Amino acid sequence: MSTKVGDAVFAGSAGHTYGNNAVMQMHKPNSGPGAFGVRNYWYEAIDEPGAGQMQYVKHLILSRPYLERVPDQGLIAGENGVRDNYIVATRGSSYLLAYTYTGRPFEIRLRIISGKKVRAWWYDPRNGSARQIGVFPNHGIHAFTPPGSPAPGNDWVLVLDDAAHKFPAPGAR
Numbered sequence: 001m002s003t004k005v006g007d008a009v010f011a012g013s014a015g016h017t018y019g020n021n022a023v024m025q026m027h028k029p030n031s032g033p034g035a036f037g038v039r040n041y042w043y044e045a046i047d048e049p050g051a052g053q054m055q056y057v058k059h060l061i062l063s064r065p066y067l068e069r070v071p072d073q074g075l076i077a078g079e080n081g082v083r084d085n086y087i088v089a090t091r092g093s094s095y096l097l098a099y100t101y102t103g104r105p106f107e108i109r110l111r112i113i114s115g116k117k118v119r120a121w122w123y124d125p126r127n128g129s130a131r132q133i134g135v136f137p138n139h140g141i142h143a144f145t146p147p148g149s150p151a152p153g154n155d156w157v158l159v160l161d162d163a164a165h166k167f168p169a170p171g172a173r
Helices: 049-062
Strands: 088-091 095-100 106-109 117-124 129-137 141-144 156-162
Touching: 095 106, 106 156
Parallel strands: none
Antiparallel strands: 088 095, 095 156, 106 141, 117 129, 117 156
């Protein structure tokens, strides 16, 4: 189950809620077939993984300076995908976050955030883990390939920090 974190939070909203078709329509036995591809009843869906994953979105966003964060699709270099392959980006003055729902490779335009070097991380919004992937010069365009094979639900957030700021791992509290 994916969090689809980028759809709302990275686009600039102040928050996001767990969305599940069964919960939204309070689908229950004897209420008919339901709508929007509902697969189960609300009292089952309320405990699906996406509900528990919302905490990881919060931890990620609050692990970097929150009040300076703005949406910035200009960070994405080249063709951005459509629908589920669309990369959503947001940044502060010394960090950037780019979200992929499918885990497809993408390119980032560097030199938009501060610093001579950037520290790069992959953050997994399904379980809140972060893995450092390297330190890179902060210039030009750089290609990033998330872990795993591209597929719906292979969510990843690329986190680039000004290396001089020594931020903690993304999502750290």
